[in-house]
Amino acid sequence: MNIGQAAKASGVSAKMIRYYEQTGLIPPADRTESGYRDYADSDVHMLRFIRRARDLGFQVAEIDELLSLWRDRDRQSADVKRITATHIEELRRKIASLEQMADTLQTLSDCCAGDHRPDCPILADLENATDASQAKGRADGLKRLPR
Amino acid sequence: MNIGQAAKASGVSAKMIRYYEQTGLIPPADRTESGYRDYADSDVHMLRFIRRARDLGFQVAEIDELLSLWRDRDRQSADVKRITATHIEELRRKIASLEQMADTLQTLSDCCAGDHRPDCPILADLENATDASQAKGRADGLKRLPR
DNA sequence: CTTGACCTTCCAACGATGGGAAGCCCCATC
DNA sequence: GATGGGGCTTCCCATCGTTGGAAGGTCAAG
Numbered sequence: 001m002n003i004g005q006a007a008k009a010s011g012v013s014a015k016m017i018r019y020y021e022q023t024g025l026i027p028p029a030d031r032t033e034s035g036y037r038d039y040a041d042s043d044v045h046m047l048r049f050i051r052r053a054r055d056l057g058f059q060v061a062e063i064d065e066l067l068s069l070w071r072d073r074d075r076q077s078a079d080v081k082r083i084t085a086t087h088i089e090e091l092r093r094k095i096a097s098l099e100q101m102a103d104t105l106q107t108l109s110d111c112c113a114g115d116h117r118p119d120c121p122i123l124a125d126l127e128n129a130t131d132a133s134q135a136k137g138r139a140d141g142l143k144r145l146p147r
Numbered sequence: 148m149n150i151g152q153a154a155k156a157s158g159v160s161a162k163m164i165r166y167y168e169q170t171g172l173i174p175p176a177d178r179t180e181s182g183y184r185d186y187a188d189s190d191v192h193m194l195r196f197i198r199r200a201r202d203l204g205f206q207v208a209e210i211d212e213l214l215s216l217w218r219d220r221d222r223q224s225a226d227v228k229r230i231t232a233t234h235i236e237e238l239r240r241k242i243a244s245l246e247q248m249a250d251t252l253q254t255l256s257d258c259c260a261g262d263h264r265p266d267c268p269i270l271a272d273l274e275n276a277t278d279a280s281q282a283k284g285r286a287d288g289l290k291r292l293p294r
Numbered sequence: 295c296t297t298g299a300c301c302t303t304c305c306a307a308c309g310a311t312g313g314g315a316a317g318c319c320c321c322a323t324c
Numbered sequence: 325g326a327t328g329g330g331g332c333t334t335c336c337c338a339t340c341g342t343t344g345g346a347a348g349g350t351c352a353a354g
Contacts, residue, residue: 004300014301015343034350036301045274052276057248060341070270080269081261084252091249095242101204102238105231114228122227123217127192129199151331161332162312181319183332207309 003029006039010047017047025050025064058087150176153186157194164194172197172211205234 007014017037020026026046029037049070053063065083069075111121154161164184167173173193176184196217200210212230216222258268 002301013342016341018303019342034301036350048276049273052273054341055248055276056252056273057245066270066273069267070274073265075265075267076263077259077265077267077269078261078263080267081256081259084256084259084269088249088252088256091245091252095245095249098204098238098242098245101202102235102242105203105235105238109228109231109235112224112228112231114225116223116225118220118222118224120216120222120224120227122224122231123213126196126199126203126213127217129195129202149332160311163310165334166310181332183319201310 001039001041001044002032003037003039006037006044006047009044011051012047020050020060023060025060025067056087057091062087148186148188148191150184150186153184153191153194156191158198159194167197167207170207172207172214203234204238209234 001009003014003017006012007017010017012020017026017029021028021037026043029039029043032038046067049067050063053066054060058066062083066080069080069083105122108122108125113119148156150161150164153159154164157164159167164173168175168184173190176186176190179185193214196214197210200213201207205213209230213227216227216230252269255269255272260266
C-alpha cells in the first residue's frame with residue numbers, strides 16, 4: 001500500500017505521515033524498488049491510533065509516550081492514566097481561560113448598542129484596561145445602552 | 148521613552164512591539180538621533196489596547212480592525228459588536244471542542260484501573276478508533292474495572 | 295507512447311512569541 | 325576621560341502541527 005492509500009485508510013494526510021516519520025514518531029517505512037513508501041495494515045493501524053490521539057488533543061510528544069506504552073505488553077495502565085490526567089488538566093485550563101474571555105466579551109457586548117453611534121463599551125474597555133482581570137467586574141456594572 | 152520603558156508601561160514585550168511595528172499593526176515609531184525608538188504616552192496607550200485585546204483572545208488581524216475603529220471618530224458601534232460576536236462564536240466553538248475531548252478522556256479515564264496491569268480502556272479506545280466522534284458513546288458503555 | 299495521477303525530496307509559510315548573537319549607545323562610577 | 329554594565333539596534337533561528345508548492349521520477353490506463 002502506498003502512502004496515498006495509507007493516508008486515505010488512516011485519516012492522516014500523506015504530508016503528515018512523512019512528517020511523523022521524519023520526526024521519529026513512527027519508524028521509517030519500507031520502500032519499494034522504486035523508492036515509494038510501502039505500508040502494511042499494521043502501519044495503518046498505528047496511524048489511526050495517532051489520528052485518534054490527535055483528535056483528542058494530545059500533543060505529538062504525548063502520543064510518542066502513548067505509542068510506547070501501546071507497544072509495551074508489560075505496560076502499567078497507571079502510566080497511561082497519568083498521561084491522560086495531565087492532558088485533561090491542560091484541557092480544563094484552556095477551557096477555563098477561553099470561558100473567561102468569552103464571558104467578559106459577552107458582558108461587554110450585551111452593553112453595546114450595536115448601532116450607528118460611535119460610543120462602544122467594548123472599545124472603552126480595551127482603551128481603559130489596566131490589567132487583564134478587571135474588565136468583567138467593571139463591565140458587569142454597566143447598563144445596557146438605550147435603543 | 149525608549150522601547151524598554153514602553154514595554155514595561157504597556158505590558159507588551161519589546162520583542163512584540165518591534166514585531167507589531169514590522170507587521171504594520173502599529174506605525175513605525177519615532178527615532179532618536181542615535182536610532183532608538185521613541186514612544187509617547189499615546190503610544191503606550193495604544194499598546195495597552197493591543198495587550199488587552201490579546202488577553203481577550205483577539206487575533207492580530209482582528210485587533211487591526213479594532214484599532215481602526217478605535218481611531219475612527221465616526222465609527223459605528225455595530226461594527227465593533229460584529230467583530231466581537233464573531234470572536235465570541237470562535238471562542239465558544241473552541242470551548243465546545245475542548246470540552247468534548249476532556250469529557251471523552253474523563254470517561255475513559257474513569258474506566259481505567261490505573262494500576263500495574265496492562266489492560267487499559269484508554270489505549271483500547273485509541274486502538275479501535277474508527278472515527279473521531281464515536282468514542283464517548285462506546286466509553287459510556289464501559290464499566291469501571293474492579294480494583 | 296502519451297498522459298495524468300501518483301510518488302519522491304526540499305523549501306517555505308502560517309501565528310505569536312521567545313532566545314540569542316554581534317555591534318552600537320547611554321549613563322554612572324572611578 | 326576611561327571603563328563597565330545594561331539597554332538599544334538588526335538579523336536569524338526555534339517553537340508546533342500542518343499545508344502548499346516546485347522540480348523531478350514512477351506507475352498505470354488509454
